[in-house]
Amino acid sequence: MLRTHTCGELTISHVNQKVTLCGWVQRSRDLGGMTFVDLRDRYGITQLVFNMETQAELCNKARGLGREYVISATGIVSERSNKNPKLATGDIEITVEHFEVLNVSKTPPFTIEDNTDGGDELRMKFRYLDLRRNSLKNNMMLRHKMAFETRNYMNANGFLEIETPYLIGSTPEGARDFVVPSRMNPGEFYALPQSPQTFKQILMVAGYDRYFQIVRCFRDEDLRADRQPEFTQIDCEMSFITQEDILVIFEGLVHHLFRNVKGMEMGKFPRMSYADAMQQYGSDKPDIRFDMRFVELTDLAQNKGFKVFDEAELVVGICAKGCSEYTRKQVDELTDWVKRPQVGAAGLVYVRCNADGTFKSSVDKFYSPEELKQWAERAKAQPGDLLLILSGKTEKTRKALGDLRIEMASRLGLRDPNKFAPLWVVDFPLLEWDEEANRFFAMHHPFTAPKPEDIPLLDTDLKSVRANAYDLVINGSEIGGGSIRIHNKEMQNRMLNILGFSNEEAQKQFGFLMNAFEYGAPPHGGIAFGFDRFCAVLGGQDSIRDYIAFPKNNSGRDVMVNSPSTLHEDQLNELQIKLNLNPAK
Ligand code: ASP
Numbered sequence: 001m002l003r004t005h006t007c008g009e010l011t012i013s014h015v016n017q018k019v020t021l022c023g024w025v026q027r028s029r030d031l032g033g034m035t036f037v038d039l040r041d042r043y044g045i046t047q048l049v050f051n052m053e054t055q056a057e058l059c060n061k062a063r064g065l066g067r068e069y070v071i072s073a074t075g076i077v078s079e080r081s082n083k084n085p086k087l088a089t090g091d092i093e094i095t096v097e098h099f100e101v102l103n104v105s106k107t108p109p110f111t112i113e114d115n116t117d118g119g120d121e122l123r124m125k126f127r128y129l130d131l132r133r134n135s136l137k138n139n140m141m142l143r144h145k146m147a148f149e150t151r152n153y154m155n156a157n158g159f160l161e162i163e164t165p166y167l168i169g170s171t172p173e174g175a176r177d178f179v180v181p182s183r184m185n186p187g188e189f190y191a192l193p194q195s196p197q198t199f200k201q202i203l204m205v206a207g208y209d210r211y212f213q214i215v216r217c218f219r220d221e222d223l224r225a226d227r228q229p230e231f232t233q234i235d236c237e238m239s240f241i242t243q244e245d246i247l248v249i250f251e252g253l254v255h256h257l258f259r260n261v262k263g264m265e266m267g268k269f270p271r272m273s274y275a276d277a278m279q280q281y282g283s284d285k286p287d288i289r290f291d292m293r294f295v296e297l298t299d300l301a302q303n304k305g306f307k308v309f310d311e312a313e314l315v316v317g318i319c320a321k322g323c324s325e326y327t328r329k330q331v332d333e334l335t336d337w338v339k340r341p342q343v344g345a346a347g348l349v350y351v352r353c354n355a356d357g358t359f360k361s362s363v364d365k366f367y368s369p370e371e372l373k374q375w376a377e378r379a380k381a382q383p384g385d386l387l388l389i390l391s392g393k394t395e396k397t398r399k400a401l402g403d404l405r406i407e408m409a410s411r412l413g414l415r416d417p418n419k420f421a422p423l424w425v426v427d428f429p430l431l432e433w434d435e436e437a438n439r440f441f442a443m444h445h446p447f448t449a450p451k452p453e454d455i456p457l458l459d460t461d462l463k464s465v466r467a468n469a470y471d472l473v474i475n476g477s478e479i480g481g482g483s484i485r486i487h488n489k490e491m492q493n494r495m496l497n498i499l500g501f502s503n504e505e506a507q508k509q510f511g512f513l514m515n516a517f518e519y520g521a522p523p524h525g526g527i528a529f530g531f532d533r534f535c536a537v538l539g540g541q542d543s544i545r546d547y548i549a550f551p552k553n554n555s556g557r558d559v560m561v562n563s564p565s566t567l568h569e570d571q572l573n574e575l576q577i578k579l580n581l582n583p584a585k
Pocket of ligand 1 (some may be wrong): 141194195196197236445481482483526527
């Protein structure tokens with residue numbers, strides 16, 4: 001080894017030892033007769049000291065060191081007179097006897113500091129420099145620990161890690177596939193897996209009754225904020241289990257990760273049905289770090305002459321604690337906020353529950369103080385609170401109020417990143433009607449089984465069929481999701497028919513799976529966790545990008561290696577691909 005120690009480990013107990021350290025020059029300072037150099041590696045920072053009086057030549061050489069030069073320095077560990085309690089190595093410094101420049105560095109385009117001055121794009125382009133920063137380094141360490149502890153837990157519980165292929169066939173359900181041309185089969189394409197779903201089910205047919213994999217998945221979606229075209233899942237499947245078994249085993253995994261990565265003991269996770277989540281929070285991934293549950297006011301608010309409420313399917317509000325003194329301007333601004341197309345509400349009604357016990361609302365014309373008091377009572381509002389009320393079509397109104405609930409919680413500082421509120425959302429509908437496409441889509445995926453007791457509804461009321469499908473939600477983020485699967489050919493074919501596949505199409509696309517079901521498929525089910533987001537949530541940050549060593553930017557580009565990129569004509573010819581780009585575009 002070129003070094004005897006790392007830059008993070010020397011303490012007072014090493015004083016007088018001769019050591020050699022290697023690392024990057026974080027910064028250097030000349031203070032009169034002394035030159036100090038902070039040497040950094042993955043493990044920390046150690047101060048090197050050069051004395052002009054006793055080592056003029058060496059000291060002058062040290063003054064020539066630039067930021068991010070890579071050096072190896074040998075010297076004696078000495079106790080500092082001026083200790084730095086913020087640094088693990090702050091009690092000591094190295095009185096350097098000689099050093100060697102292992103490599104020089106250009107001046108980096110941004111500072112390698114916790115609060116860097118580099119913008120997003122620049123940091124992505126020079127990702128190797130960004131990754132030197134503590135915050136990203138800590139994220140990578142957390143991610144490693146998460147993966148390592150996941151493997152520990154899964155192994156201890158008898159799961160086998162089995163790899164499934166990346167070059168598979170394209171399927172029409174779900175998101176858009178990334179495709180890869182096949183040179184040996186001109187005109188034919190592989191697709192990269194959106195998840196190993198069908199393979200893990202086939203592993204169940206093969207008898208591998210506890211499978212997991214930490215696996216890359218690929219989805220060619222229009223990039224919404226904080227989505228990555230390639231991302232990682234903890235993908236799991238089990239045979240001979242009920243939904244309850246899955247929830248217990250994987251709640252165990254989440255407990256294990258909180259315990260071993262965060263040092264936190266989590267209690268039993270609450271469970272909530274999809275229907276309740278939508279009704280009380282307007283979201284299938286409710287953030288329950290704070291309450292602010294919906295209060296339905298339809299019966300109280302209708303038939304008092306206020307047309308907007310009278311014509312609404314639902315009148316529903318939330319109580320914003322301590323906001324009764326919001327100014328007119330603040331309320332107007334909230335009104336504009338809910339009217340934005342992303343939220344889509346037509347307007348916002350407010351009721352101030354004044355500190356003196358009186359009420360003031362934007363609909364005073366229609367409602368007496370006594371009536372407003374009834375609303376406030378139902379909402380358990382106290383003097384000093386503000387009711388915010390939306391109305392309209394049920395689903396849309398709930399969704400909009402769900403958005404407003406999150407927005408208000410952010411404004412009120414109720415979304416503490418150091419607090420964790422996990423829950424299971426269960427009993428999802430099997431199907432979802434799509435107005436535009438004029439057909440049903442699978443809410444989870446086409447392999448999810450209907451609840452046995454709801455099977456008769458497949459003939460009569462498709463919208464009401466529920467699935468044994470479940471999501472793990474933490475702090476308003478969907479961290480994982482899965483379901484009990486169909487394991488019978490007829491039911492799978494029927495499901496595909498409902499989704500608009502003819503028998504022939506179903507056979508062509510999913511025949512391999514349905515055929516496998518004919519050879520003794522066990523009952524099975526599973527779950528997959530979004531690993532990048534899981535890491536981000538445990539790290540207390542919103543962005544998954546900073547938990548991925550080499551992420552893509554918002555246009556799906558890797559600006560460091562500059563991909564995607566064009567192919568050489570020879571490559572295209574070999575693949576027998578002729579480009580037909582529209583130059584006007
Ligand atoms: N394959 C599913 C997904 O990617 C998860 C599962 O059902 O296990 O969402």
